[in-house]
Amino acid sequence: MGRKSLKEPRQKEIIKAFYKIVKKEGLENASIQKIAESIQINPSLIMHYFRSREHLVYGLVEFILDRWLHIFDVKDAEDPMDELRAVLDNVFSKKWNSLFDDGTSYSLYSLAFRNKTIRQRYKHLLDTLRQRLAEMIAACNKTKQLTVKDPAAAADIIFVLVDGAYYYLSLVDDKAEYDLRLAVYKQHALKVLN
Amino acid sequence: MGRKSLKEPRQKEIIKAFYKIVKKEGLENASIQKIAESIQINPSLIMHYFRSREHLVYGLVEFILDRWLHIFDVKDAEDPMDELRAVLDNVFSKKWNSLFDDGTSYSLYSLAFRNKTIRQRYKHLLDTLRQRLAEMIAACNKTKQLTVKDPAAAADIIFVLVDGAYYYLSLVDDKAEYDLRLAVYKQHALKVLN
């Protein structure tokens, strides 16, 4: 009995508004009041759906971490090598920048060092990413299209390259230089597979 | 005439206190008042030496960025190869963790995406690091101890590996696993030089 719960859609709406403000003004300047104002609701409503600002941040972390998994969103192909190539294309491409705001990413990541919950979430995600890539490499081994001795180690190095690549690239303004470097880093990642 | 300026030592003292609080409580929770309290001075004194909190943050950025250059602090050797090895030892070693607090590093880095001054400082530093490493590699080429075709590209990749390595490693709690992975990443960096 009683009114239907709007919890899920409202929470998502609030988190998206939160994210928008974090992108523009930074995590430390994204206040409950600003979020409420931006979607024209009462600040108390945010406290109603998230118990505290801390939990709101948890929501944003979940929202961002879920996006990482989108790099595995590729067409199902019969050839596992095609799928692997598509994933690497996703990782070393502009899709990245459309998925992630760099400032937000590093802000949230920095929280992992003072907050156990966030730390565990991040660790789990990074491990999941590596594991899924390793499985794809192993699948290519099975079809003899690749002969990678240690798929897990290879996947690990590739993600190290990815993380390191974007750390520097996020400061590169020149588009041509950006593309060139990204291509070089991708080449290096591919070399790991041979 | 008049009293001698204490500007430099006082500023450094304040920045160090700032850093200490940032490490423990996070950049967003490190307030002027807390800093002042921790070294038992008046908050106004901090405003006297830094015009605003913004400038205080700039000071911390400089402080942290300067530390990076310490990875090149190695014994002068006649053999350039020895020096290069020593630098790589520094980069892939525990020295890293004594120099940098990960949470602070990523917090400050995230500011680069909303603040042009900080962005330029970071870009300049990362380029300087790469350039200096490239010079060391070139020196080894000259003595025929190395035959790296493109020292700049090699230095770039090595730092990509470093940045990416610590991104993941900073979440690894198990000491043995940490050491093992670090060794693997170092091996990969060395491979770039052959």
Added chain:
DNA sequence: AAATATATTGAATGAACGTTCAATATATTT
């Protein structure tokens, strides 16, 4: 229509924030 669970508002709280300004203290020079 009465009951009820959830949605939403609005006012109020106290705490903490960065910043200001004038006043005082302390060195150093003339």
Added chain:
DNA sequence: AAATATATTGAACGTTCATTCAATATATTT
């Protein structure tokens, strides 16, 4: 000792913050 530049304090400012609580509104069920 007078002059002066810098160091340091202390009080006060208005603003913004997260959070609380009670009150009201709106669906949905019985």
